[in-house]
Amino acid sequence: ATGQSKYHEGFQYGNEMVPGFVFTDYNDSDSLKKLVAELNETPADLAKAGRKRGVAAILLEPLQGEGGIRPGTKEFFQTARSLMDDCDGLLMCDEVQVGMGRSGTLWGHEQLDVVPDVFTSA
Structure with missing residues (x-):
């Protein structure tokens, strides 16, 4: 689950990453809201697209390491939390590089x- 193409080899399904993974701009709350709204269509639209549900989870790094040292903003993370609360999705944080103090x-x-x-x- 990374936007960095250098890690995609071996995990691609056709020309894409594993189906269902999409990416948006980091720290751009408006872009995140728009993407989640597009993916959380009506049940009829989801069925037409062959999907059972919209957004299942958002995975974020509190501080991007591989993507450059870019700290997440409170607004962006709180927006993600609110969006997942609204659609019964999971907010997931990748703490591998920044956790443990x-x-x-x-x-x-x-x-x-x-x-x-x-x-x-x-």
Whole structure:
């Protein structure tokens, strides 16, 4: 689940990554809202598209490491939390590079005033 094409080899399905993964601009709350609205269509539209549900989860890094040192904004993460609450989806945080105290708090998401449903750690 990465937007970096150098990691896509071996995980592609045809010309795409695993079906269902989509990407949006980091820290762009308006772009995230628009994407989630487009994907959370009516049940009839979802059935036509061959999908049972819209957005199941949003996966974010509290502080992007591989994509450049880019900290997430509270607004962006709180928007993601609200969107997932509204559609019964999961907010997932990738804490592999910034968790375990590497960002100043035990977990990076603690600095963003959100509580994810799931987070990864290493």
